[in-house]
Amino acid sequence: MKKIQLKPGMTLVVHPTTQFKTLHIAVDFAAPLLTHTISARALLSYLTAVSSQKYPDQQAVAQKTIDLYGAQFQTDVVRFGQTHHVRYHLQLPAPTYIDHAEHLLGDAFAFLRDMIFEPLVTGDQFDQATFDKERQSLINELASLPDDKRRYAMLKLRELTYSAPAMRLPSSGQVRDVEQLTATDVLATYRQMIANDPVNIVVYGDIDAERVVTELAKWPLQARRDMMLQPFYRQGLRPATVELSEAQLDINQAILTLSYQLSLPPDDPKRFTALVLNALFGGSALSKLFTNIREKASLAYSIYSRWQHDTGFMTVAAGLDADKVAQTDRMIQAELKAIQAGEFSDEIFDAIKTSLINDYLSQQDSPNSEIELVFSRLLTQRETSTAEWVAAIQAVTPAQVSALADQVILQGRFTLMPEADA
DSSP, X not given: OEEEEEETTEEEEEXXXXXXXXXXXXXXXXXXXXXXXXXXXXXXXXXXXXXXXXXXXXXXXXXXXXXXXXXXEEEEEXXXXXXXXXXXXXXXXXXXXXXXXXXXXXXXXXXXXXXXXXXXXXXXXXXXXXXXXXXXXXXXXXXXXXXXXXXXXXXXXXXXXXXXXXHHSOTTOOHHHHHHOOHHHHHHHHHHHHHHSOEEEEEEESXXXXXXXXXXXXXXXXXOOOOOOOOOOOOOOOSSOEEEEEEETTOSSEEEEEEEEOOOOTTOTTHHHHHHHHHXXXXXXXXXXXXXXXXXXXXXXXXXXXXXXTTTEEEEEEEEOGGGHHHHHHHHHHHHHHHHTTOSOHHHHHHHHHHHHHHHHHGGXXXXXXXXXXXXXXXXXXXXXXHHHHHHHXXXXXXXXXXXXXXXXXXEEEEEEEOOOO
16 A cells, blocks of 8 residues: 655655455545535536536436446545535446556546536536536435434434534435525535645555656645644533424334444544444444344334544434333343443353454445545544554453443433324
8 A cells, every 4th residue: 555645735645456356546625514504515416416517417427337348436525523524425346457558547636526526517607507507406315314214213313412513413414405506506615615625535455655656746736734633523412311302204113313422532542442342342243232122122122322532422322112112221231231331241251352353344245334434544643553453353352242231321312102093
């Protein structure tokens, strides 16, 4: 893996590998997470996915990806703690495996350059017809969020949990903000992104760094001032748990969601203990929530926990019958207390750690997981080698997990209930 500083504020990481016959090019623009830019950044990711000056509509973009031997091009917005990212990703067959494809690499980088840096703009605004269509597409996506009941419940829990307004919002914004955006507004946001956002580029596949640098020299990359991004989010402890329940007619089962604070400093070595704790609590098929609540007590159809190191919160979500919510809630708290008391076997504990390590190692068989890991390391400026990560997990003891479990404090509860038909 080779890391190259292209210009101030611009970093390239090339990960050569012959493990796969695909080449991945990912470009990430990072900015502070702000309430007034989230929706516009999400919408510009839509606009730059379907059009550019050279490829003015979705059909032209699709035809070009076909010409690139069936390449896949996508854009997305990603949240990590207090940062918001617009990300471009092009996956194509590795040119080294295709006969008579000498121009494929150059064509791929040229296509990405056109899509990112040459948007379909007329004067001082995005093309109005394209803008109207894509704004409606984003509005439709956001408006459909309540249809995914589990996702909706987690979004409501997010609103209850976080103090900072931007942290409460979905990473794609909200309908009322998107409705108010104009083609001029979003172009201004786009120009801010292109001019100011720190840029990280990851190229993963059978390629050498020098060739990538040569292709990127053709991109209009301009140096930018250092931006003090703060990826990790932490907030103070609330004096009491915030609770909310909502009933809907069009659901058959309840969804119980809980948020717990486990606010370790970002660089605290106990973050590895937190990973083991979460896997033991509800983050694996060997966990207490899964084996005791779902399998043995049959109280939930699904249940899991997740620790979010970027925010310092652990969340639990369970799908269950409405008449089992209170009992399941009590049992979740009892399972946490059992961990605090050290009530788990050495055999299960060792199996949990082995499972964590195996899952981590298996991610190396996924280009997307590897690219995500590189972006995370560039953002947090923290690198942990595979050997160091594995050793840190192996070193975690039962006593350390029990002690850390004492710091897990319930902060939010949102329950989505089915409403009886009147």
